[in-house]
Amino acid sequence: MNLGLIAPELWLGLLGLGLLLVEMITGSESKRVVGWIGAAGLALALVPSWGLLGQPARLMFGGAYAVDAFAAFFKIVAAVSGILVLLAAMAFFRDRPAEHEGEVYVLIVFMVLGLVAMAAAADLILLFLAIEFVSLISYVLAGSLKADAKSSEAGVKYFFFGAVASATMLYGFSYLYGAGGSTNLYQLGPRLAGLPTPFLVVAAVLVLAGLGFKTSLVPFHQWTPDVYEGAPTPVTALLSVGSKAAAFAALLRVLYVALPPGAWVSVLAVLAAVTMSVGNLLALSQQNIKRMLAYSSIAHAGYMMIGVVALAASPTPMGSGVTAVLYYLLAYVFTNTGAFGVVIAAERLLGSDAIPDYAGFGRRAPLAAFAMTVFMLSLTGIPPTALFWGKLSLFGAALQSGLGWLAVVGILNSALSLYYYLGVVRVMYVQVPADTAPASEGLLTRALLVAAAGATLVLGIYPEPFVRLVQHASLLLRV
Amino acid sequence: MTGVLSVVLWLPVAGALILLGIPRDRIRALRSTALAVALLELAATIWAGAAVDLARTGTLQLVERVPWIPSIGISYHLGADGVSLPLVALTALLVVLCIVYSWRIETRVKDYMILLLLLETGLVGVFLALDLFLFYVFWEVSLVPMYFLIGIWGGAHRGYAAMKFFLYTLAGSLAMLLGILVVYLHASPRTFDLVDLIARRPLAHDLPLAVLAFWGFFLGFAVKVPLFPFHTWLPDAYAEAPTAGSVLLAGVLSKLGAYGFIRIVLPLLPDAFRQLAGLVAVLAVIGAVYGALVALAQTDLKRMIAYSSIGHLGYVMLGVAAAAAAGGSGALADAATKALAGATLQMLAHGIITGALFLIAGVLADGQARTGNLAEFGGLWARVPVFAAAAFVAMLASLGLPGLMGFVAEFLIFLGAYQVFPVLTVLALVGVVLTVVYFLWAIYRLFFGPLNQRWAALPDLDGRERWVLAPLCGLMVIVGMYPGPLVAVINATVANILGLVR
Numbered sequence: 001m002n003l004g005l006i007a008p009e010l011w012l013g014l015l016g017l018g019l020l021l022v023e024m025i026t027g028s029e030s031k032r033v034v035g036w037i038g039a040a041g042l043a044l045a046l047v048p049s050w051g052l053l054g055q056p057a058r059l060m061f062g063g064a065y066a067v068d069a070f071a072a073f074f075k076i077v078a079a080v081s082g083i084l085v086l087l088a089a090m091a092f093f094r095d096r097p098a099e100h101e102g103e104v105y106v107l108i109v110f111m112v113l114g115l116v117a118m119a120a121a122a123d124l125i126l127l128f129l130a131i132e133f134v135s136l137i138s139y140v141l142a143g144s145l146k147a148d149a150k151s152s153e154a155g156v157k158y159f160f161f162g163a164v165a166s167a168t169m170l171y172g173f174s175y176l177y178g179a180g181g182s183t184n185l186y187q188l189g190p191r192l193a194g195l196p197t198p199f200l201v202v203a204a205v206l207v208l209a210g211l212g213f214k215t216s217l218v219p220f221h222q223w224t225p226d227v228y229e230g231a232p233t234p235v236t237a238l239l240s241v242g243s244k245a246a247a248f249a250a251l252l253r254v255l256y257v258a259l260p261p262g263a264w265v266s267v268l269a270v271l272a273a274v275t276m277s278v279g280n281l282l283a284l285s286q287q288n289i290k291r292m293l294a295y296s297s298i299a300h301a302g303y304m305m306i307g308v309v310a311l312a313a314s315p316t317p318m319g320s321g322v323t324a325v326l327y328y329l330l331a332y333v334f335t336n337t338g339a340f341g342v343v344i345a346a347e348r349l350l351g352s353d354a355i356p357d358y359a360g361f362g363r364r365a366p367l368a369a370f371a372m373t374v375f376m377l378s379l380t381g382i383p384p385t386a387l388f389w390g391k392l393s394l395f396g397a398a399l400q401s402g403l404g405w406l407a408v409v410g411i412l413n414s415a416l417s418l419y420y421y422l423g424v425v426r427v428m429y430v431q432v433p434a435d436t437a438p439a440s441e442g443l444l445t446r447a448l449l450v451a452a453a454g455a456t457l458v459l460g461i462y463p464e465p466f467v468r469l470v471q472h473a474s475l476l477l478r479v
Numbered sequence: 480m481t482g483v484l485s486v487v488l489w490l491p492v493a494g495a496l497i498l499l500g501i502p503r504d505r506i507r508a509l510r511s512t513a514l515a516v517a518l519l520e521l522a523a524t525i526w527a528g529a530a531v532d533l534a535r536t537g538t539l540q541l542v543e544r545v546p547w548i549p550s551i552g553i554s555y556h557l558g559a560d561g562v563s564l565p566l567v568a569l570t571a572l573l574v575v576l577c578i579v580y581s582w583r584i585e586t587r588v589k590d591y592m593i594l595l596l597l598l599e600t601g602l603v604g605v606f607l608a609l610d611l612f613l614f615y616v617f618w619e620v621s622l623v624p625m626y627f628l629i630g631i632w633g634g635a636h637r638g639y640a641a642m643k644f645f646l647y648t649l650a651g652s653l654a655m656l657l658g659i660l661v662v663y664l665h666a667s668p669r670t671f672d673l674v675d676l677i678a679r680r681p682l683a684h685d686l687p688l689a690v691l692a693f694w695g696f697f698l699g700f701a702v703k704v705p706l707f708p709f710h711t712w713l714p715d716a717y718a719e720a721p722t723a724g725s726v727l728l729a730g731v732l733s734k735l736g737a738y739g740f741i742r743i744v745l746p747l748l749p750d751a752f753r754q755l756a757g758l759v760a761v762l763a764v765i766g767a768v769y770g771a772l773v774a775l776a777q778t779d780l781k782r783m784i785a786y787s788s789i790g791h792l793g794y795v796m797l798g799v800a801a802a803a804a805a806g807g808s809g810a811l812a813d814a815a816t817k818a819l820a821g822a823t824l825q826m827l828a829h830g831i832i833t834g835a836l837f838l839i840a841g842v843l844a845d846g847q848a849r850t851g852n853l854a855e856f857g858g859l860w861a862r863v864p865v866f867a868a869a870a871f872v873a874m875l876a877s878l879g880l881p882g883l884m885g886f887v888a889e890f891l892i893f894l895g896a897y898q899v900f901p902v903l904t905v906l907a908l909v910g911v912v913l914t915v916v917y918f919l920w921a922i923y924r925l926f927f928g929p930l931n932q933r934w935a936a937l938p939d940l941d942g943r944e945r946w947v948l949a950p951l952c953g954l955m956v957i958v959g960m961y962p963g964p965l966v967a968v969i970n971a972t973v974a975n976i977l978g979l980v981r
Contacts, residue, residue, distance in 0.1 A: 377623065382649070383616040396660050407657060415650040422626070422645060430630045430638055464548045471550065 005060060005067045007048035008075050012113040015041040019109055023102040031102040035090040038109045042082045045112075049075035053472065063184050064123035066253070073326060073473030074119030074249045077333055081242045082112035084337040084452065089234035091445045092344050100144050107144075108238060111137045115242050119249035122257075124173045124183040127250060131169075131210060134246065135162045138239060142231040154230030161223040162213060169210025175203040176258065188258040197262050204264035207254060208271075214247035215301045216294075218275040225282075228294035233347065236290060237340035240297045241333045248304060248325060255308065256322070269309045269406055276302030276413040283420050288353050289343055292420060296379060297336070299417060303394055304328050306406050310397035321397040326470040328390030331378070331459050335387055338452025339375040341445060342368050349439040355424060360433020368441050369428045371449040376421040378456050381414050386459035389467075483527045484541050484557040484607050487567065490520045491574075491596040491603070498596070503589045513592035514578050520599065521571040528564060537561055537971030539609065539674070547613075552663075552670035556609040561972030562741060562823050563606040565965070566734055569830045570606070573730045574599045576947045577723035580838060583845060584632065584721070591632060595723065598624035602731050606738065611659045612671040614743070615652070618699075618735065622648055625724065625732065632721040640712075640719035647712040651702030655739075658695020661688065662747065677746045677979055686750055693751035696744050697759075703736030704792050706759070707766035717785035722841030725781065729788050730834035734826045737795045741819065745799070746979040749806055756804035760797055760900050764907045767793030771913035775920075780840040780851040783921060784833060787877065790910050791829045791885075794892050797907055798822030801896035802973070806980040811898060818895025819973040820966065825888035827965075828876070828958070832885055835873040835951040842866065842944055847937055853921060858930030863939040867926050869948045876955040878918040879911060883959035887966070 003010065015038070023034050049072055057068035086108055093101045114134035121127035139162065143155020177183055179199065180191040192200065212220040228236045255264075279299030286292035307328065310321030343353065345368045350357050362369040378385035381392075391414065398407040441449070459466055494516030501508050531540050539558035547555045559567065577595060584591055601621030608614040622645055630641035663671055665688065666681040682689035702709045717725050744752050752759075770789030777783035802819035805811035844851045860867050876883035889911065897904040940948065958965060 380649075382623070383619050388619075392656070392660075395657065396664065399657070399660050400664055407660075411653040411657060412650075415646065415653055418646055418649050419642070422642065426630060426638060426642065429627065430641075462548075464550060467548065467550050 004048070005052065005055065005058075006065075008045050008052070008079075009113065009116060011041070011045050011048065012109065012116065015045070016106060016110045016113060019106045023106055026102065028097075028101075031093070031105070032090050034102045035086050035105040038105050039083050039086040042079045042086070042109065042112060045079045046076060049079060053469075057475070059122055059186065063186060064121070064126045066120050066122040069473045069475055070249070070253070071116075071120035073470070074246060075116045077245050077329060078112045078115040078119070078242060081238065081245065081333045081337060082108055084333070084341075084448065085234050085238040085242070087444060087448045088237055088337065088341050088344055089232075091341070091348075091442060091448065092232060092234045094442065094444070095348070098144075099146060104141060104144050104232070104235070107137050107141055111141070111238065111242065115246035118246040119253075121250065122185050122253070124176065124185065127254070128166075128170060128173065131214070131250070132166060134214075134243060135166065138162070138235075138243060141235040141238070142227055144235065145232050148230075150230035151232060154227045157230075158223055158227045165210050165213035165220060169207055172203050172206025172209065175199070175206060179203075185254060185258040189260070192258065193260045200259060200262055201264050201267055204255070204259055205267065208251075208268075211247045211251045211254070212271075214243050215251070215304075216244070216298045217271060217301050217305065218278045218298065221275070221278070221298045221301075224298055225291045225294040228297070229288060229290045229353075233290065233340055233344045236293075237337050240293070240340070241336050244297070244301065245329045245333065248308070248329060251308060252322060252325065265309050268305060269403060272302050272305030272309060273406060273409045274302070275299070275305060276410060280413045280416045283417070286420070287355055289346070289355050289358075289424070290353050292355065292424075293336070293339060293343070296417070296421075299413065300332060300379070302413070303391065303410055306394045306398050306403070306410055309406070310394075310401040310403060320474060321394075321401065322474040323467075323470045324390065324393035324397045326473055327393055327463075327466065328387065330466060330470065331386030331390045331456070334452045334455040334459065335375050335378040335385070338371060338449060338456060339379070341448045341452060342372040342375065345441045345445045345449070349441070355427055358424065358427045359431040360428070360436055362429040363436055364433065364439045365441055367446060368449060371453040372428065373425050374453045374456055376425050378460070380418045380421045384457065384460040386456045388460055389463050481541065481543050483523070483530050484543055484559060487520065487523045487527050488557065488600060488603055488607055490523055491516060491599040494519075495593045495596040498589060498593050501589065503587075506585075506588045509588050509592055510578070510582060513596065514575070516596060517571070517575040517578050517599070521568075521575050524564075524568045524571040527559065528568065531559070531564065536968055537975035542609070547610075552668065552672070553612045554610055554672055555613060556672055556674070557607045558609045558674075559607060560975070561968040562738070562976070565827055565969070566606045566731075566738060566830075567603050569734075569827055570599060570602050570731045572950065573726055573830065573834050576834070576838070576950070577726055579943055580726075580841065580947045581721075581723045582943055587631065591628070594624040594627050598628070598727065602727070602735070605735050609673045610671050611662070611673055611676070611743070614673070615656060615659060618652055618655075619649075621732070621735075622652075625728070628724040629716060629720045633724065634719040636715070637719050640715040643712045644716040647702050647709070651699045651709070654695045655699025656695075658692040658699070661692040661695065673743065673747070680747065682748065683750065686754075689748050689751040690754065693744065693748050693755060696739065696748070697755075700736040700739040700744070701762075703739070704733060704796060705736070705789065706762050706796055707769055707789070707793070708762075710766065710770075710789050713789060714782055714785045717788070717837075718779065718781045722837060722845055725837040725841070726834045729784070729837055730830040733788060733792055734830060737792065737799060737822065737826055740796070740799050741823070741973075741976065745803055745806070746976055749803070749980040752803040753806060756800045757900070760800035760804070760896075760903050763793045763796035763800060764903045764910070765793075766790065767797065767907045767910035768913070771910045771917065775913060775917040778853050780853055780921070781837070781844065783853070783917065784836045784840060787836075787914065787917070788829070788833055790914060791825065791833070791877070793910065794889055794907065795822045795825045795829070797896050797900070797903065798825065798892040801892075801899040802977065805899045806977055812977070814895045814898035815977050816895070816970060816974050817891050818899065819977065820969045821888050821891025821893075821895055823969045823973060824962070824966065825885075825892060828884040828888045828955075831951050831954050832873055832877045835869070835948060835955070836877060838944075838947055838951070839866070839870045839873060842940065848934065853924045855931060856925045856934065857928040858926070859934060859937070860926040862930060862934060862937055865940045865945065869940070869952055870925065871922065872952045872955060874918045874922055876959065878915045882956075884955040884962075885959075887959060887962040891966075
């Protein structure tokens with residue numbers, strides 16, 4: 001067995017264990033060391049992941065684990081979001097003594113390992129274990145501010161919703177296993193091909209309960225606003241980009257490999273339309289920025305579902321649903337983590353999560369306000385920002401596969417979303433502040449924001465190399 | 480001379496970057512640098528005009544084409560012809576004048592000037608782009624600075640007006656994006672290149688799909704023009720924007736929509752446009768009459784000019800629709816050329832005239848009078864003769880007095896459109912008559928009758944305001960008296976564009 005093919009996983013596991021030791025021996029004043037080592041270690045993990053992009057696709061461990069460009073792409077996405085979130089967490093914990101600061105850093109690294117496994121799992125059992133691994137860490141991270149009632153509430157709420165979702169998904173897996181006689185996705189594919197449509201729809205919907213919970217798909221989204229609001233902000237950022245990305249990876253693999261296309265496609269199309277619309281409509285009236293971003297995250301899950309249902313797999317990036325989703329996820333990692341980075345800066349500077357309190361932010365913290373403008377425009381999908389490309393490819397994929405109505409729903413929703421995204425910009429720049437004293441974001445936050453905003457703009461202005469990357473990564477292993 | 484257009488396109492951004500490095504409290508330096516950049520941009524535009532090969536008037540020239548995102552078929556493709564280059568020159572001129580006029584802006588000068596220059600690049604980019612994708616990017620990019628200009632420096636209801644402006648236009652442009660995607664997905668090989676697409680015309684054999692794509696483009700452009708009934712954002716945005724914002728909104732942004740119809744829809748989807756030209760013409764005429772009627776009822780000068788714009792752009796769209804309806808038939812070729820040339824000239828005329836009118840309204844509203852309410856004025860003729868003279872010229876030009884720029888354009892439009900849509904053209908003339916009425920009435924209310932003693936000390940135009948209004952009024956007279964050369968260039972270009980249709 002070639003251990004080089006699972007080098008990123010091995011390295012991440014070692015890194016996490018090593019960090020546990022480091023965490024034990026560092027004093028409570030210098031926990032940031034753990035965060036820095038974690039970020040550097042995740043950056044190192046990018047090297048073998050990048051190398052795996054070019055490897056021929058194959059299965060390992062008796063067919064349970066896939067090594068293909070698709071999985072390698074998600075290793076990169078998970079590691080990058082891990083790095084950004086670690087930076088955000090270090091900024092978050094500055095001047096904010098917390099009992100479990102070090103553990104948070106360690107758990108974020110372990111979470112990345114779980115996300116990597118989710119994207120590569122080719123067996124229902126391994127997939128379930130990976131999802132549970134990620135879920136358990138998420139519950140702990142969401143409730144990690146033990147002194148804060150809202151954080152504890154978020155952790156408990158997330159746990160209860162998550163437990164039900166996992167159980168439902170496992171029930172759905174039992175359907176697939178019962179009908180196909182295997183837990184391997186690649187063996188299930190041909191065996192499920194002739195089964196009656198109603199059965200497949202039921203199975204798909206049950207499986208979707210678990211993965212839809214992680215991606216905040218309606219009707220499995222109810223936890224999102226409360227958990228996003230209550231969890232420590234960097235953890236919220238991780239849930240919104242990391243978990244979402246890995247869950248979409250798992251969803252794509254299960255749906256494309258194991259389930260024959262059929263009636264479930266139209267069920268998912270309707271869910272996508274409902275998800276976008278519910279997320280955007282509920283976001284309109286939010287006054288708390290984290291709740292607003294929670295509903296926005298629901299809406300974006302809906303947009304990405306367009307790509308999942310657009311099954312037409314033509315080689316051009318503008319026609320394939322998979323490439324569109326991958327590009328969207330890559331863009332979303334930078335944009336949304338950046339937005340939460342600004343939220344962290346604002347929490348420190350303004351002591352508030354309320355959008356009206358952002359009044360005058362444009363003058364008090366010009367860099368953070370400018371970065372936030374970039375992120376908000378990107379989330380709306382206005383060029384030249386990253387998510388504009390994502391949306392363009394999603395709508396293109398929808399048109400290509402005869403789902404024109406879904407593209408129209410997406411367009412209407414994008415126009416609607418401008419109202420609340422621009423609302424933030426408007427408060428920052430247009431409204432007269434009560435206090436105009438300049439406020440400094442801090443060096444670390446600045447670096448994070450410049451990196452995220454820079455990436456958001458680069459992905460928008462010169463997408464060519466990234467388009468090629470996702471084009472390459474969308475060739476997921478088919479046996 | 481390749482590269483000229485890139486210079487024209489990116490110079491304002493370079494200027495904005497320079498401004499970024501100047502400390503915000505050095506207001507004088509900020510203003511003069513911005514002015515220098517804008518003047519340089521105007522010079523670059525003239526340089527581009529000089530580089531044009533007059534022997535090939537009418538064709539696309541100074542073309543630049545570099546692959547940008549080759550895996551999707553997107554290139555950085557620029558080019559200019561007798562329709563786009565005059566519009567670029569108009570933009571460059573108006574931005575210079577706006578910066579001079581905006582000397583009076585005291586708050587956040589740095590942000591203001593940077594946004595103005597970024598806006599200029601966005602607008603110029605739309606006119607020069609020959610790739611649908613590039614076109615779309617500049618189209619959207621121009622929204623953002625305008626949003627901030629209205630939202631930060633606008634009037635009392637600026638937040639509302641800015642948001643409404645952005646929401647309406649974005650909804651329209653997203654529909655256009657769908658139209659672009661439909662065209663793109665049916666081209667083989669797939670490309671966003673406008674010239675290639677027009678040559679191949681991928682939807683020529685699929686009329687229902689072409690009509691669908693047409694509606695996408697239509698919504699995007701109709702909101703921007705704006706065509707009735709998509710105009711409701713306009714009065715708010717025009718009236719609440721700071722004066723320079725109104726000038727650019729009315730002078731240039733409103734041209735983007737009509738330009739899109741001429742540059743993209745007409746040659747790319749001729750059959751669909753021909754089929755629906757009647758509808759567009761009806762909406763245009765409704766807009767022309769409705770705009771004039773509502774303008775008649777306005778008491779605020781800025782709002783009156785805003786509604787008069789809806790009317791004037793109705794004429795433009797009538798000309799474009801007539802050209803589209805006649806495009807395919809040889810018998811009406813001459814009518815189509817006249818109508819389209821008139822529409823193009825009207826775009827330029829409206830840009831210059833309405834730009835001047837908004838500056839005039841701005842002098843009253845931003846200056847000592849602090850109001851634009853027509854009912855409060857009267858008898859200003861003797862008090863502020865220079866101001867009155869400028870206002871006279873601009874208003875008479877706007878109502879279409881022969882010898883001034885507006886007349887030539889409207890005359891050509893009606894001459895061409897009458898052969899295609901006789902009834903509609905006669906109805907549109909009702910709008911012209913009403914326009915004469917409300918402008919003359921506005922002149923009366925402003926300048927004749929007893930002098931309101933509140934304005935006994937109203938100062939006349941200061942030096943800067945004279946410098947701003949003189950070039951515009953001069954152009955109205957010069958082009959009005961001697962339209963020949965400009966009309967010849969435009970004629971050759973629209974004949975070329977219409978030649979693509981046949």
